[in-house]
Each structure stands twice: as C-alpha cells, then as structure tokens.
C-alpha cells in the first residue's frame with residue numbers, strides 16, 4: 112500500500128518543504144472550497160484513502176519534554192531543550208490539527224506538569240504526561256533534544272516503547288522519513304527504550320520519543336534554533352503519524 116503522503120493530492124510530493132503556512136493554507140483552501148474539481152483518479156484516490164484511514168482515528172498525544180523549572184538539556188550557549196521541544200511540538204500539533212486529527216498537547220506553554228513537593232515533582236510531572244494516554248486508543252509522541260560529551264554526535268534518534276508492538280512501526284516511519292527528507296546521512300537505528308525512559312516504560316499505547324538532534328553539536332544546535340528547521344522537524348513527525356495511521360499500522 113502506498114503511503115498517503117506520497118500519493119495525496121493535498122501534499123503532492125511532500126510539499127511540507129514549503130512553509131507550514133503554505134501547507135495549512137493549501138489544506139484550508141481545499142477543505143473550504145465549495146466546488147473542488149477532481150479528476151477521476153483523484154476521486155478514486157479519496158475513496159481509497161477513506162478506506163485506508165477508516166475511523167475511528169486514534170487521538171494523538173503530543174508531549175513537549177520538560178518545561179518550567181525543568182529546562183532539560185542545556186546547550187553551551189544557554190539554549191534550553193524545553194524551549195525547542197515546545198516549538199517543534201506546536202508545529203506537530205498545528206499541522207495534525209489542520210489535517211483534522213484529534214490531537215492534544217501535554218503542555219502548550221513553559222510549565223512543569225506538577226507542583227507541590229520538590230522531591231517528587233519530576234516523577235509526578237512524568238506520570239501526568241503518561242496519564243494523557245488513559246483510556247487508550249491514542250498515540251503518544253514525546254519530543255526531546257539530545258546532548259552528549261562528544262560534540263561530533265548528531266542526528267535524530269527515535270526510541271520506542273516495548274509495551275505495544277505498534278510503537279516500533281511508528282518509530283521506523285519517523286526514522287525513515289527523517290532520513291529521506293532531512294538527514295540523508297543519518298544512520299541511527301531506532302532503539303527499544305528501557306526503564307530509563309519513564310514515559311515509554313509506562314505507556315501502554317503506541318509510544319515513541321524523538322530526540323530531534325544534539326544540542327552538544329555546534330552545527331546542529333544552530334539548525335535546531337531556527338524556526339525553519341523546527342518546522343521541518345515538526346512536519347516530518349506529523350506526516351509520519353499520518354503515514355502510520357494511513358497504513359493501518361495503528362490498528363491492532
């Protein structure tokens with residue numbers, strides 16, 4: 112089965128390399144147009160794609176890692192991981208929302224997801240993120256940035272939860288699209304997360320954590336700080352979710 116994003120009349124050949132605004136405008140025009148002239152092929156495509164992505168669609172939980180007093184990793188120039196995470200997460204949300212997906216962000220501002228006693232605050236924050244998946248029928252995507260003592264390390268790394276076999280498929284789609292459209296030389300393979308990644312250890316729905324890039328790599332840090340690259344990462348993740356759902360991979 113072809114991926115929806117490859118044959119979609121909406122996105123053509125991954126038009127997400129246009130600006131996010133252009134993609135959203137294109138979707139808006141198509142959706143709101145009273146008369147959409149379609150060729151036979153396009154009509155057949157729509158009928159086909161409706162079958163592929165038959166409802167009910169899963170809810171998409173978009174988790175911007177860290178927040179508030181928890182800045183996450185810190186770059187040499189003081190850039191905090193939590194801020195880049197939130198920007199990318201917002202792009203993922205905006206695009207999926209424009210495409211009609213039911214999605215929610217665990218945080219949409221610079222906050223921690225818990226208060227109270229400092230000793231257990233971080234653990235409660237993580238538990239509250241996982242709690243968004245209560246009730247099932249959803250997909251959990253956590254967005255983070257990496258840091259390593261060796262400055263040469265670079266590239267997106269995707270981890271998946273061991274608790275649901277569909278997690279590995281979702282991670283593979285994100286990795287494949289990232290390599291194809293953003294990082295041709297990225298040879299990092301997807302990794303099964305252990306107990307060290309709390310949210311993936313506890314989620315029982317399809318769940319992945321995307322370490323988008325390394326704040327410790329000076330060249331990658333400069334890229335990660337730009338709006339353009341953040342949008343590209345956000346679009347790649349969002350359209351990977353579309354691929355995942357369109358393939359029927361989200362179904363048990």
Ligand SMILES: [Zn+2]
Pocket residue numbers: 176177183184192255256
């Ligand atoms: Zn992190």
